[in-house]
Amino acid sequence: MLLDFEQPIAALEGKLREMQKLAQDSQVDVSEAVEALETKIKALKKETYANLTRWQRVQLSRHPDRPYTLDYIEGMTQKFVELHGDRTVADDKAMVGGFAELDGRTVMFIGQQKGRNTKQRQLRNFGMPNPEGYRKALRLMKLAEKFGKPIVTLIDTPGAFPGLEAEERGQGEAIARNLREMFMLKVPVICIIIGEGASGGALGIAIGDRVLMLENTWYSVISPESCSSILWRSWNYKEQAAEALKLTATDMLKAGLVDGIVKEPLGGAHTDPQKMILALKKTLTKTLDELEALPADERISQRIDKFGKMGVVVE
């Protein structure tokens, strides 16, 4: 799948492949032309990705070829024991988690999981957890705390599921409880927005000592589409809504609402998933080292103080 701003680049890349094939078939030396074209592609990429609009970043965050939660876990760790169920109602497939070995260190990974094809997307409910998902996440966090293992959450959701049963089983209560409980966790907690960070459904697993965003992700109180429909009373203002919400990684860092940005490969995480996964692993290892050097009560009070300062008022 190509996004509109990816098309000119893809066209040049197609041309480059043709040229290379031609050179191979006809033994003609086109190395100069190839080199020129490569330079041109690189320049166009740099220019394109340096000047993306906020809406274009949102599009990248939803790219169907982006690595998802399980791709990161499998790519970063040596062993992964997936754990299921909230011990009350069900096993929510939109929220996955389990212990994994990250270079000799046991880490509890938890995250929303999206699907890649129609069947998987339905199984994963498009990455929209029900209350069971949030309760499963909390159960796994408490398990990690019990055994003194750090927690890493990977956030990628268009929102908590707004369904009938979700309301009956207390979607609001499930998220609220996670917020309160996550503040008191004695082990290090790192939260990474790897795709979409939509509202309470994202925040429900995003209270951490460090909250990081990948470069081409978004995190806000509402999606640009829903914001458009409520404030402009039309679905047609999503670009304006994205601008107004200031929902990109750079915006959120500038506002002091997240702690850092993890750079993506030029063109986005989907253009080189291996590179992306390695980059995130490096950041995670470094951040875990930093956090593990602090005593638990210090981490908790810093976590509370950090969120306690968020907001701007006139007094």
Place this chain on the structure above:
Amino acid sequence: MQSMAWFKRQEKGIITPTEQKKETPDGLWYKCPECGTVADMGEHRRLLYTCGKCNYHDRIDSAEYFEVLFDDNRFTELDTNLSSADPLHFVDTKAYPQRIAATQRQTGLKDAVRTAHGLMNGQDLVVACMDFRFIGGSMGSVVGEKIARAIDYARQHRIPFLMISKSGGARMMEAGYSLMQMAKTSAKLALLSEAGVPYISLLTDPTTGGVTASYAMLGDFNISEPGALIGFAGPRVIKETIGKDLPKGFQSAEFVLEHGFLDFIVDRKQLKQQLTDLLHMLRPAVVEAPAVPR
């Protein structure tokens, strides 16, 4: 109070703001939107803004709740000077500062929550009460900050905390900042809980969105008034998701009680006494000193 015509009621609530009702001199009439019964305003006020016939609970503001709860309507309001900034320079069909200024003029309120310390039947109580008239009771930085400070105040003075929620959810014009108020207030409630200070959350009509998914659902006691709408997703969104009409009474306080998320529903006329009784039972046991041996 069996009929649950939520949409209808919300519209009526907007057409008849409390401010107008307050200005209505006694002797004028109040018409119940639920059963059509007409009562004079003095009587309506005496019944704490509930219908004498069908017990419909009229939506009221912080001013009325303070009057209902605090002895002789005496209380000290906290953090009265806070008002909204515009950190994101948010413009939709109107610039955010204009929207705030217009709403402040129209309502006489600074923002969507007021916090106060007073006595309820002689017992100290800190109350944070939301005002739905202020941009749908939406939660921005001011709401989050005032609630956070009220919780800190309650914890430092070891006074029970009562949160009266009434909100459509997050304030979109504060985007990421608005979202983080859910986190901030929950952090403060974690500390309050650890300190063993009682927290009662009263969810009133309507309580939805990010407010439900944070402080409103975190009470040691979650309680509500008859017929209040309580939910995470709004009824319209759910209806669009499932593509069907919602069952009658869906997301009513009675429905939420039935599903296990409320401790009880209280008639507004019994609210003050019920809260007093409950808090009284939570007071630390007084151990009588043994008689001095002679």
